[in-house]
Amino acid sequence: MKNSGNETTDRLWGGRFRAEPAPELTAFSRSDERFFRLAPYDLAGSRAHARELERAGILDAGELGQLLAGIDRLEAAVKAGTVKPSARDEDVHTFLERVLTEWLGPVGGKLRAGRSRNDQAANDLKLYLRDKGRAMAGLVLDLQAALVAQAHQHVETLSAGFTHLQPAQPVVFAHHLLAHAQALYRDIDRLRDWDRRTARSPLGAAALAGSAICVHPELSAAELGYDAPCENSIDAVGTRDHVAEFLFVTGMMTVNISRLAEEICVWTSRQFRWVELDDAYATGSSIMPQKKNPDIAELARGKAGRLIGNLTGLLSTLKSLPLAYNRDLAEDKASVIDSLDTLDLVLPAMAGMIRTMRVNVAELRRQAPLGFTLATEVADWLALGGVPFSTAHEITGALVRACEERGIELSEATPELIAAVDERLKPAVLERLTLEAAVAARVGYGGTAPARVKEQIARLEAGLEAQAAWAADYRGPRC
Template identity: 40%
Template sequence: MKKMWAGRTSGKTDQIADDFNSSIRFDQRMYPEDITGSIAHAKMLAKQGIIPEEASAKIIAGLEGILADLNSGKLEIDPAAEDIHMFIEETLTDRIGQDGKMLHTARSRNDQVALDIRLYMREENGQIKQLLKDLVAALCDQAEKYKASLMPGYTHLQRAQPVTFGHQLMAYAYMFMRDLERLGQMEERMNYSPIGSCALAGTTYPIDRVYEAELLGFKAPVANSLDGVSDRDHVVEDLSDLALVMMHLSRLSEELILWSSWEFHFVRLADAYTTGSSIMPQKKNPDMAELARGKTGRVYGDLMAILTTLKGLPLAYNKDMQEDKEALFDAIDNVELCLETFIPMIKTLEANEKAMHQAAQKGFINATDLADYLTKKGMPFRDAYHISGQLVALCIDQDTVLEDLPLETYKGYSDLFEEDLYQAIDLHNCLAKRTSLGGPTPESVQKQVDEVRGKLAEEN
């Protein structure tokens, strides 16, 4: 097959070199974006009188036919083609004749691929943002359901202070809301059209970059033609944002894995999102959460790959930049797959409220409240802290909890203890007293749920 770029050279390359150079196996997914960009380009060329109106109309009709045939499966992409851009141009010329060769006027593959990537990212970004909204909505529903379900909050993976399961879930809802915000900000910075930058230095044709940008839904053209073909900041930023999404999913995965174990037994994952063991019939493995945790490293690798690829490149386009697509596509695919799995997994999750409450009691997470009780009666905090620690040690020795120690035992440590101490250390009261903004009370959790739902409504 004669190469479209043959001229300066014979266009003949070794088969191994052809395979090495080709990107059709992965960039073929951008065919809708490539055709969309080409239709806009054909309209601009005709508007500016660079090509005849009749040729533009034939080109547009031909491109629309190719798109329909690719969507239906009537037309198959040739794996021997160099890339998706050349495949579409060659197919167009085969179908409509010489007019098809006019399409590439005032355009280079450099700005063409830069455009396709932005269009593709914009489409996928919209899908990922919707998945994030759906995940946050599922977290809000569960948080509202379990807003009063007491559980121990942890530091250093040690039981620390009382929270609710709803409060814990809302922490993740806010993380994913920040991811949603970051992706929106990235999209705004990306929303500039590189088409018309050509190879690097623009063109001598009287093109209208503003018109073409408007046709494609961009805010404006990229202001510098060198930057237009050299810039992949949006790819790096998108991968960084997706890495953060995965980091948050991984942290949630880790807790789901711990919470669903018999050692915690805080949550039950639906059978649809677990697997069994090939040899141990009692097992119910949280494989979906483990896979998401594992895929996080893969998305991190995609980010590091593109950063490393770009770090030493001179302006403008270099073939190294072909490597941006596989990393980007891989990250997008894996983030979407993880989110699609997590949404129903969260929706069907059930909390074991009894196990959570028992863990809260055995964790002595009301020890700080016991110390505060003495402090409010006039004892210096450090002395109160010391006595509270001694009483916890006593409970551990006697396999009991602070709530069950008799008043006489308490008075052996301080005469300040009275009958009202049991009200002070009741776990639900300990929770209810944490009324500071953003705290774990059921009322506070409901406010958080309402706030996040309001933000989701604004996004929609």
């Protein structure tokens, strides 16, 4: 590559400039080292672009063969680490074109015709996200599998359900675990929905107006696993809402993981004693020998703030950017790479912790009725007998107060005590004041009755199978 002064340059631009870039500009302009990991996706786009150049008559069949062989060789070399970017390579596009031109001579230089770094950059990141999004879904499915496996073991395990972090009503522990699984299930569904909107190829948009050479972008789109080209070439290179949406999905996912992590911290506390973590998934203290800390849960909880920050940062960058491309958009890669790298650590650790934790069934049952969690059973019994619920609520509150004064739980109330509270309370209500009766009564769809929970597990497992099939069924490049 030559500049206007016939001096060798590794840049993809510079013909109209009389001076070399200042060192400060070079240092500031060069891509983050992490961005060079997009090389396999850039090369995949280059394969599709090379075929488009043959269709346009820029390359003949022999030159196309040379380019494709060179791209394959370069991809293997990058993967093996035998070819690496130099300090002079401004970005992944410069790096790969430089090597191809060194290897293939003028044929390598032909590859730039009909495209711009603008559509290349947009395409590289889309391919990367569509590929890594499916890999991330696989890690979420592993965490889901751990939750479902625990749920299978605890369909009959009775525990307290909470609101406001106060004991509220009895549930089976599987039902509580599955609430977390359902949130993660929606996260994968959000990812699938994101992918449907993102499956549009920016190749052929060139700098912004479209290419006068690459006039069949639908063929390149199909080769790379997209559904179609982008509808608008300006939008194709100047918009990153798909990146912001991806960051929302990952941010929401870590928020859901953080809520599970917080409960693990609570459940493993000495005050709760619901769960014991496997030694392999807990840490100790440097000063207190007795400590067993839920560090995985705490670290995962902390990472949620980081991923929320990545979303907020990119949205702030995108605000008020004029169309089409602006260099500000280079910030897109830092956000998503950091989020994906973080989840690559969080998800396997959380899955292992959940899979190996031991649930203290006896302690859960002992605590389940404490705090008058059976009070709603009394109010419901009265309402089913024709007492207006507002009145039933007051009667039940009076019964709770009477039990508190005597230091007993509702299940310990005697026929004489309930009759003294209100004549509408009959001994038959005492039959409802058991944990088994309370959960068995919740037989509506989505309720905590064990039979319903078993059905929920079956439906969830079928849904997870469909999500796993989606994650595996990707027609684009996987790197």
